[in-house]
Amino acid sequence: MVKPERGDPLKDITSSRGRGLRGKKVVLCVTGSVASIEVPALARELMRHGAEVHAVMSEAAERLVRPETLQWATGNPVVRRLTGETEHVKLAGEWEGRAHLVLVAPCTANTISKLALGIDDTPVTTVASMALGGRIPLVICPAAHEPMYRNPAVQANVRSLVERGVVFVGPTSEEGKAKMASVGEIVEAAIKVFSKQDLAGRRVVVSGGPTAEFIDPVRVITNLSSGKMGLALAKEASRRGAEVFYVYGGELAPPVGIRSARVRTTAEMRKAVLGELKNGQSDAFISAAAPSDFAPVKPAPRKIPTASGRLNLVLEPTPKIVEEVRRRWPRIFLVAFKAETTPTDSALRVAATKFRAKLRADVVVANDVSEGRGFGSDRNSVLILGRKKAFSLKRRPKEEIASRVMDEVVEEMGKHRVG
Ligand SMILES: Cc1cc2nc3c(=O)[nH]c(=O)nc-3n(C[C@H](O)[C@H](O)[C@H](O)COP(=O)(O)O)c2cc1C
Numbered sequence: 001m002v003k004p005e006r007g008d009p010l011k012d013i014t015s016s017r018g019r020g021l022r023g024k025k026v027v028l029c030v031t032g033s034v035a036s037i038e039v040p041a042l043a044r045e046l047m048r049h050g051a052e053v054h055a056v057m058s059e060a061a062e063r064l065v066r067p068e069t070l071q072w073a074t075g076n077p078v079v080r081r082l083t084g085e086t087e088h089v090k091l092a093g094e095w096e097g098r099a100h101l102v103l104v105a106p107c108t109a110n111t112i113s114k115l116a117l118g119i120d121d122t123p124v125t126t127v128a129s130m131a132l133g134g135r136i137p138l139v140i141c142p143a144a145h146e147p148m149y150r151n152p153a154v155q156a157n158v159r160s161l162v163e164r165g166v167v168f169v170g171p172t173s174e175e176g177k178a179k180m181a182s183v184g185e186i187v188e189a190a191i192k193v194f195s196k197q198d199l200a201g202r203r204v205v206v207s208g209g210p211t212a213e214f215i216d217p218v219r220v221i222t223n224l225s226s227g228k229m230g231l232a233l234a235k236e237a238s239r240r241g242a243e244v245f246y247v248y249g250g251e252l253a254p255p256v257g258i259r260s261a262r263v264r265t266t267a268e269m270r271k272a273v274l275g276e277l278k279n280g281q282s283d284a285f286i287s288a289a290a291p292s293d294f295a296p297v298k299p300a301p302r303k304i305p306t307a308s309g310r311l312n313l314v315l316e317p318t319p320k321i322v323e324e325v326r327r328r329w330p331r332i333f334l335v336a337f338k339a340e341t342t343p344t345d346s347a348l349r350v351a352a353t354k355f356r357a358k359l360r361a362d363v364v365v366a367n368d369v370s371e372g373r374g375f376g377s378d379r380n381s382v383l384i385l386g387r388k389k390a391f392s393l394k395r396r397p398k399e400e401i402a403s404r405v406m407d408e409v410v411e412e413m414g415k416h417r418v419g
Pocket residue numbers: 030031032033034035058059060061064107108109110111122143144145148
């Protein structure tokens with residue numbers, strides 16, 4: 001385990017967003033691609049998920065991003081040359097303080113090819129070569145102009161690295177360039193390297209975010225849900241090996257690699273969730289969405305003029321998706337979120353217990369949303385109520401809550417036979 005130094009002002013963001021890389025030493029190798037301007041943001045995001053980051057640069061990278069910037073971003077000295085200190089051995093040699101992961105981002109076509117052929121003539125190729133020979137996980141995030149990346153020699157070298165167990169993230173083909181994967185995708189791939197694969201072979205449907213109902217063609221009623229909790233759950237299930245289908249409202253799209261459907265209204269969410277469950281392959285439904293519970297009975301076909309003055313809306317309840325799922329799939333593993341405005345923890349527990357019994361849910365996650373608490377924020381306080389145990393998490397990052405919920409899913413689903 002690597003512990004960040006206490007009180008280091010450059011590292012005060014460590015684990016602020018999640019714990020997926022807590023205690024992990026990540027060597028971030030940077031090569032001479034313009035995508036290296038994304039590296040400070042990448043380093044900071046790895047740290048927000050708990051990593052201790054050490055940057056290593058090639059000479060070509062130094063012309064594009066300043067070593068000082070990477071030193072600030074990581075809070076650690078940057079390796080620019082190999083010296084008598086044998087920096088490559090300190091970072092990736094066979095001793096207990098070595099890196100848990102070597103990440104080359106961005107990785108040039110040049111460096112890909114050198115790694116495939118065992119050529120070590122820069123600090124980056126030497127550290128990555130140590131990883132390849134020393135069984136440290138190696139993740140490569142290529143970036144290049146399209147013709148450079150399509151070069152048959154480079155492609156053959158990519159294949160040979162993949163055959164040796166190297167994980168490639170991206171590139172995405174866009175505007176004639178093989179662009180580096182997004183910071184979010186790279187962090188996701190790094191976390192996956194360390195995630196237990198205890199949901200491998202499982203199919204999980206997750207819903208998240210708000211839905212909105214039309215008053216007229218441009219106005220809606222909705223709620224304050226951001227979709228951060230649903231997204232955290234979808235990512236966590238995917239990291240742990242599940243095949244995830246994420247149905248969501250709102251703006252927060254899942255990373256590439258998670259199958260998803262974006263919806264607007266509760267009716268659309270219902271259709272997408274039921275459509276997936278009808279395939280009969282799903283093991284679990286995790287209902288974290290905040291569907292708009294009411295919809296105007298008669299949405300106006302045209303924009304309602306403000307000159308009309310006071311407006312009376314007649315609302316009707318929308319379909320309860322989670323109840324319908326339980327009715328139609330009585331044996332699916334069901335995790336249901338319940339937002340309550342309750343004054344005390346004990347009142348929340350009573351409400352959650354009733355809700356669990358009514359739905360015959362396997363796990364209920366209840367939270368107090370008085371004064372909009374929990375909505376939109378990166379943290380939340382929840383009560384997790386399983387079949388045999390109940391526990392509270394207070395003001396924890398949503399990623400951590402997702403991980404604890406998934407622990408319950410794995411434990412309970414192990415005992416659960418899906419019919
Ligand atoms: C501004 C600039 C941008 C470049 N971008 C890339 C790139 O995205 N991908 C790539 O493979 N090479 C790129 N190159 C070329 C590499 O920097 C060059 O091949 C260099 O030798 C790579 O060395 P390295 O792999 O040790 O960093 C770029 C060069 C310059 C000057």
